[in-house]
Amino acid sequence: MQKYLKPSVFILSTIPILVILYKIFLNKLGPEPVKEITHFTGEWTLIFLCLTLSMSPLKRLTNLSVWVSFRRTLGLFVFFYATLHLLTYVGLDYRFDWQPILDDVVKKKYIFIGFAAWLLLIPLAITSSKKMVKLLKNNWKKLHRLVYIIAIFGSLHYIWLSKTIFFKPLIYFIIIIVLLAFRIKIKNRNVNYG
Amino acid sequence: MIKFKNSEITPENIYKKRRSFIKSIGLGASSLAISAIPFANKSSASERDKLTSYKDITTYNNYYEFGTSKSDPYKNSQTFKTTPWEIAIEGEVEKPIKLSMEEISEMFVSEERIYRLRCVEGWSMVIPWMGFSLSELLSKVNPTNKAKFVEFESVYDPAQMKGQRYPVLNWPYNEGLRIDEAMHPLTTVVTGLYGKKLPNQNGAPLRIFIPWKYGFKSAKAIVKIKFVENMPTSSWMWASPREYGFYSNVNPNVNHPRWSQATERVIGEGVWAPRIKTLMFNGYGDEVANLYTGMDLKKYF
Secondary structure: OHHHHHHHHHHHHOHHHHHHHHHHHOOOOOOOHHHHHHHHHHHHHHHHHHHHHHHHHHHHHHOOHHHHHHHHHHHHHHHHHHHHHHHHHHHHHOOOOHHHHHHHHHHOHHHHHHHHHHHHHHHHHHOOOHHHHHHHOHHHHHHHOHHHHHHHHHHHHHHHHOOOOOOHHHHHHHHHHHHHHHHHHHHHHHHHOO | OOOOOHHHOOOHHHHHHHHHHHHHOOOOHHHOOOOOOOOOOHHHHHHHHOOOOHHHHHHOOOOHHHOOOOOHHHHHOOOOOOOOOEEEEEEOEOOOEEEEHHHHHHHOOOEEEEEEEEOOOOEEEEEEEEEEEHHHHHOOOOEOOOOOEEEEEEOOOOOOOHHHHOOOOOOOOEEEEEHHHHOOOOOEEEEEEOOEEOOHHHOOOOEEEOOOEOHHHOOOOEEEEEEEOOOOOOHHHHHOOOOOOOOOEOOOOOOEOOEOOOEEEEOOOOOOOOOEEOOHHHHOHHHHHHHHOOOOOOOOO
């Protein structure tokens, strides 16, 4: 049973990409297909980010350590969907027309923070292997705390690009804040109990 | 309410064929309506000119009274009641009046007007509206010499409009124009589209449409038109004054603080279609640029 869990998580994580490919090739994306793909990949990046951040709270709440074994797979899918999201924007939407893109990155704060979040994901993806965990020892944990910043950046990216915060950008923001608050609590408890 | 006989409602494909036939015999769109779309970029005029499908026009809407997602207005507006409906014209006028929709449809003849709609979000449609110039409606009252602006108030009915149950914008939706903008012949009172009566999700029973301004300036489901002395604060100006100015003319050279306005996506063109360049005043510069002579459009955005 246990050994099927991780492959199942992997297979389930590929469903969004299959859905979007199906929609692209059967022309089911509606009047503004490029925006639809951009939003779809962006939202799934946030969902996987939230899932990744939920694993250690779940471990704590359920007393089952199996949750954290999914973390690497889920985290890598964050990077995968974030990269697709970026490629949709740069390639499909702006046709690698670098001038307006560079302009956006510098001038538009939501693009800047989104791009920054993607850049921060790179070292996490590179150091995700077991080998790297061993190699970096304590530094690995420190480095991977970057995910908290990435989550905040991702949520701000969504809020800043939306015309109003209602309702989805607000919902993701709250979820991420709650997931991060869990960490503060856990840490304090550890300190208290020595 | 305007009534159309069944025979008057033309299927979309025949409608388009008829239009291309009229064009091909050289009468031009001007014989169909007083104002064809003046396109600066003639080389791509045919692509720019293409009518957006009825389906896209009526299922992809920004109408926050019925919800913030693009498909919400279509889904949530079908049972919206537009009869009886009354429009008050008041404020700085000698004698305020109230007109019912029946009276309006008797008084004014709606004609076909094909205009490009450019949304502030960076997409556009080409829509065959049915309507008449707002100046005709406004001529039914005599403004006092204090009147400088015209304010438009949309309906407030949270029982029927579930978007209004949340403070997304300060309801009722409010928009405004300078009097000369409101009196410009391109400023249209819309009563229908594609030869049919206006669908609820597009602002039934009556909305305005200002072709050279971003879409949100064109208020829907209007119940009150008010002449005022001072520049009104529109709902979007109220929500974010830095991002949404009073004028909100389509201008590829003035970026929205959060995104570029230089290009736009044409609705319905499919996943592989590139963006097109946005035109100054949405392509209506010849008609309206003189309204803004000497104004710094970066300052008065």
